[in-house]
Amino acid sequence: MLGLRFIGQGFAGLFGLIGLFPVMAQAADSRLQRMETSDAGRGWEAVGRLDVDGEGFCTGALIAPDLVLTAAHCLYDARSGVRIQPKTIEFLAGWRNGRASAYRTVTRAVVHPDYIFDGEVSTDRVRRDIALLQLQRPIRNTTVIPFQTDNRPRKGADVGVVSYAHDRSEAPSIQELCSVMARQEGVLIMSCDVDFGSSGAPVFSFSGGKPRIVSVVSAKAEVDGKRVSLGADLAKELQILRAQLTSTRIGSRMPEGVGRVQVGGARSSGGAKFVRPGG
Template identity: 40%
Template sequence: MPAARAQDMRGLDTMQTPGEMLGWEGVGRLDLPGGFCTGALIAPDIVLTAAHCVHDRATGAPVEARGMIFRAGFHRGQSIVQRRVLRWVVPGGYVPTAGGQIGSSAIAQDVALLKLESAVSSAQADPFRVHEIPPEGTDVSVVSYGRGREDVLSREAGCTMVRRYRGGIMGFDCNVTFGSSGAPVFLRENGRLRILSVVSGGTDLGRSGGEAFGPSLPDTVARLAARLRRDDARPSVSAGARRVTVGGNREGIGARFVRP
């Protein structure tokens, strides 16, 4: 195995050195009480992730924003920059579920925007733009942290958007695992990276032959961003939120088993 890069049988490239993360600095690990997800900057002070990441996996209760930290470009214990989360918003139609499963109606709304305590400068990490749904068969890549690779960013470049479901849900033949929840699904347009979706869940987590699912973003993100602007002075989460737990351990908030 080359020292600079590890690649498993599923075509997942692990970024072993900080230099390999060039261009991906805006992707980071979202640390929560008891676990983590993956998120990405879409504005200097706004992070995009999955709505189920900000709800307790066991109970569906909201998680306090003050217990969350976004670590951009996190690599072996060091971050390019890190910020605490001030508040978050999710779609009004998102209904959290308890017990770890999420249905198709929830997948379509499984989007969260996180307002950071202060902006990240472009010299540290550039935000990404979101993209409309492309035709089926479009090449995509998933960039995430996950169980067994919590300290390094990994990328699966060789996957595609295989199908579209009703309600704006997309299916990808990308392998996701616990901790991949909220990870950006990228496509490249005119040489620039754009976020097509976020990982909501998947089947056969961490195995070949599974399918990952995610929602369409542009309309939902626009509405949530408008809410953040309107509610800029008001927190969105009550002080009584429960801790996020992950099956009794700290391995990460799981990408759920889903059935569109």
């Protein structure tokens, strides 16, 4: 039994004792590659930066012309716990060096009905840390193709991540090869390299030769001193979110209070912090 511990600003205490048995990251893990040119980023334009009123950002990915998948905790102010108004969020598809392939504001947002932002950090929390954002209007750009989703990968499966982060906020980076180290209570524990700003980043399976989203990044942690990333088991939870989005009326679900993603410092510090599921 090994302890899984959150790391980063505000992370404290043990996540819990989780049986990971062999949890060594595969030596074949690839390094992060920054996709600064249009050629390097071709095919990944549906991954974008989610800006919140100019105060912080997360990563999100298009899974339908008008739907973005991200982490639920990105929709809360880290200090106050107040839910963020959708209209303060903008999706910048394929954001790279000051330009995006498409710009859209968000009109509606739903989080998992059992997600509690200010609750105790637990496996329940991480596995429900997903959200769907509905855009003001669909993205019909032929270069921005929504990704399909898939069932969770098995332990030992190869996955990859495309994300933004505090030290690479102006262009996405890709890690094409990392691994699922363990699956525990609906949580994927992965060897993927993530950092502040990577919240909500899509985790891809490449089986069949086509990238499909199998999880979103919820947090980073440590296992025996090794950095790991945590993500939700997507398929079942996403069905719940889709049903919730369908059943809600426009303008009826968001509280009026406006919050912002708390970034823990001045904007000159190099981008927003990775907001953990604990606030």
